[in-house]
Amino acid sequence: RTPPQVRERERAEQALRHSEEYFRSLIENAxxxxxxxxxxxxxxxxxxxxxxxxxxxxxxxxxxxxxxxxxxxxxxxxxxxxxxxxxxxxxxxxxxxxxxxxxxxxxxxxxxxxxxxxxxxxxxxxxxxxxxxxxxxAQEALRESEIRFRTVAESLGEGLLITDLDDVILYANPRMEEIYGYRPDELVGRVGLDVLIPPEDVAPFRERMARRAGGVAERYEMRSLRKDGTTGWVEVHGTPFRNAGGEVVGTLGAITDITERRRVDEQLAYDALHDALTGLANRALFLNRLEHALERIRRGRGIPFAVLFLDVDRFKLVNDSLGHGTGDELLREVGARLAQSLRPGDTVSRFGGDEFTVMLEGVGTPVEATQVADRLLQALAVPFSLGGREVFASASIGIALCDSGDVNPEELLRNADAALGRAKTRGKGRHEVFDRQMHAAAMRRLQIETDLRRALLDGELRLEYQPVVRLETGRIVGFEALVRWQHPQHGTILPADFIPVAEETGLIGEVGRWVLDESSRVLAGWHAAAPRDPPLTLAVNVSARQFLQPDLLQQVECSLRRHGVAPECVRLEITESVLIDKADAAIETLRALRGLGVQLHLDDFGTGYSSLAYLERFPIDAVKIDRSFVHGMESEPRRARFVAAIAAFAGSLGVGVVAEGVESPAQPRVLRELGCQYAQGYLFSRPLCADDAERLLARDPAWVYA
Missing domain, CATH: 3.30.450.20 (PAS domain)
Incomplete structure (x- = not known):
C-alpha cells in the first residue's frame, strides 16, 4: 500500500500540473x-x-x-x-x-x-x-487634422467660433480678439450669449440658435458686444456643426467685423435723407413722411395735421451783400431755431434754397397752426450773429391744414405755397392759412396757361445754352439746352414759372417736342459748321410728366433722324422724381432710350432720398451733382466729403459725374481731385443764345485752374 503522505504528494503534483496546463493554455491562446x-x-x-x-x-x-x-x-x-x-x-x-x-x-x-x-x-x-x-x-491622423484645422482657422481674416447646442464656446480663433477684445482662452468654456451679444439682442439670437439646431444655415448681421462694453456690428455666417453620424451638435460661426461698413452705410443713408447744409430732413424725406401721414388718414388710423411752408425773407439780399458763406450760415441757424421751437415728433425740412417745410401732426385747426407759426416767427425775430455781424431776418409762412386722405402731398404743398405767396404779398414776416378763396394765384396760373398756348403758336420760346467743360482739359465738350419764354409783356420767364403749369395742363408734350427738335437742329448746325472729335454733345432736360408720355421715344427718334444727329451726342437729363412714382415703367423707358443710343443723366443728384439706389437699378450714364453741394465745398469739408462719396460710388458703377453751379476758381481743381469729370456754371459761362454759343465754340477756350 502507498503511504498516505505519498498519495497526498501525488495529488498535489497532479493539481499543479493541471494548473500549469490550464494557465499555459490560457497564455498560448490569448x-x-x-x-x-x-x-x-x-x-x-x-x-x-x-x-x-x-x-x-x-x-x-x-x-x-x-x-x-x-x-x-x-x-x-x-x-x-x-x-x-x-x-x-x-x-x-x-x-x-x-x-x-x-x-x-x-x-x-x-x-x-x-x-x-x-x-x-x-x-x-x-x-x-x-x-x-x-x-x-487614427490618432495621428486626428492630430494632423487638428493641426491643419488650427493652421487654417488661425490664418483666417475673419473670426471663427465653434459652440455646442447650449452656445458654450468650444473654440475661438485669434481673430476673435480683434473683433471682441477677448483672447481665445478667455472665451473657451463661456456662453456666447453672455459675453458676445448685447442683452437686448439675446432673445432674437435664441431663435437663430433653434433654427441652427434644426440644421438651417444662415447669413445675417447683428450687433456685437466687446469686452470693453462697447457695441459694434458683425456679419455672421452660421452653419450647423455635425458629428460623424450627421447629427447637429453645435454651430460653426464665421464672423466678420462690419462696424465701419455699417457706419459708412448709415452715414450715406442719413446723407441721402438729410440736407447737407442744415442737417434737417431734405425734400424727399419730408415728402415721404407727408405721404405716410396721408396714408394713415386714408386707413382710418391717422390724425389731422398741418403743413407749414416757410421762406426766409430777403435772403437774396443777405447772399448778395454778405456772401454765400454768410447766407449758408444763416440757413443753418434758421434750421436750428426751427427745430428747437418744435416738438420732438414734428418734422422740419429744408425744402430747397431758403425754403423750409414743417409737418405738425395732431394740429388740425387754424388757431393751433397759427400759434405754432407765431412761435416760429418769434424765434426767428431774434437777431443772428453771423461772422461777427448782427443780422436780422424774418420769414413768411404759408399754412395748409389736412384732415382728409383725398389730397396728395403735392397738392398740400401747393396749397401751403399759395398761402405763403399771399403772406409775402401782404408784407412778409407773417403767416397766412390757405383757404379756397385764394383765386388770385389760380387765376395767374390760368393766365400763364393761356399765354403759354399762344407762345407755342407765336414762337415765343427760345433756348439758351450753357457750356459743359471737361475738367481734365478745361475745354468745352458740350452744352446744356435751357428753355426760356420771352413773354411780350413780362419779359423772360424761367422754366420754374411755366413748366409746372405745362405739366398740369398737358402742354408739356408740345413744349418738350419743340425743345427736342430745336436743340437737335442747333446741334446739327454746330456739327456741320465746326466738326469736332469727339463730337460736341447737347444735354436736354426732360420733365417728369414729359418722361411719362408714351410717345417720348418716338419724339426723340424723330427729332434726331430729322436733323441727322447721332444719338450718342444727346444726353437726356431727368430728375429722380421721374423714377419715384412709376419705377417699373420708368426703367422700361430708360432702357428703350439707351437702346436708341442716347445717354441718360440723373439731374439734381443728392437732393433725393433714393439716389444711390437709382444708380444700381436704372441704366444711368452720368449724375449731375446739385449746386447746393458744390457751393462752398472748398471751405466746407463735409460737403467735399459728400461730393467725394458720390463720385466714388458713381465711379465704382462706371457712371460719370457732372458738377453744377461751379462759380469760384478754386472749385474745378477740387472737383477734379474728388473724382468729377465734368462741370458747368457761371465760372465758365452764363447760358448763351445759340449765336453767342457758336462764337464761344469758335474761340475754343481752355479754362485752366491750378
Missing part, C-alpha cells in the same frame, strides 16, 4: 502577447501570439533581448522605463512603442509590464502586449 523577461531584459518565455503579432516564431525570440526589434527612436525611452520598472518590486508600467515586424515594416505596440522578480513562482518581468497600429494611425 489574443494578447505574453512575454516573461529576465532581470536583464532577456526573453525567457514568449507566447505563441507573437507570431501573429510580429511574424516571429516564439522559440526564435527566446534568449534575445526584448527591445532588439524596437524602433531606434523609441529604444532609449523603453530602456529608461525598464530601468525604473526593475528597480521597484511589484511596479507596473505601460508604454507604447514601435517594433519591427518580421515581414512588413513596423507595428505600434501597447505594453503593460509588471515586476514579479521577487515572486518565486515567476521570478521575472511579465509583459502583456497588443497591436494598436490602427488606433495609433
Amino acid at each position: 489574443s494578447d502577447v505574453i512575454t516573461v523577461l529576465e532581470e536583464d531584459g532577456t526573453v525567457r518565455y514568449q507566447s505563441p501570439a507573437i507570431e501573429r503579432l510580429l511574424g516571429y516564431a516564439p522559440q526564435r525570440l527566446a534568449g534575445t533581448h526584448a527591445f532588439a526589434g524596437a524602433h531606434p527612436d523609441d529604444r532609449q525611452a523603453l530602456l529608461q522605463v525598464f530601468q525604473e520598472l526593475r528597480q521597484t518590486p511589484g511596479a507596473v508600467r505601460s508604454v507604447t512603442y514601435r517594433n519591427r515586424h518580421a515581414h512588413d515594416g513596423w507595428r505600434v505596440l501597447e505594453c503593460t509590464a509588471t515586476n514579479l522578480l521577487h515572486a518565486p513562482a515567476v521570478a521575472g518581468i511579465v509583459v502583456n502586449s497588443r497591436d494598436v497600429t490602427e488606433r495609433a494611425g
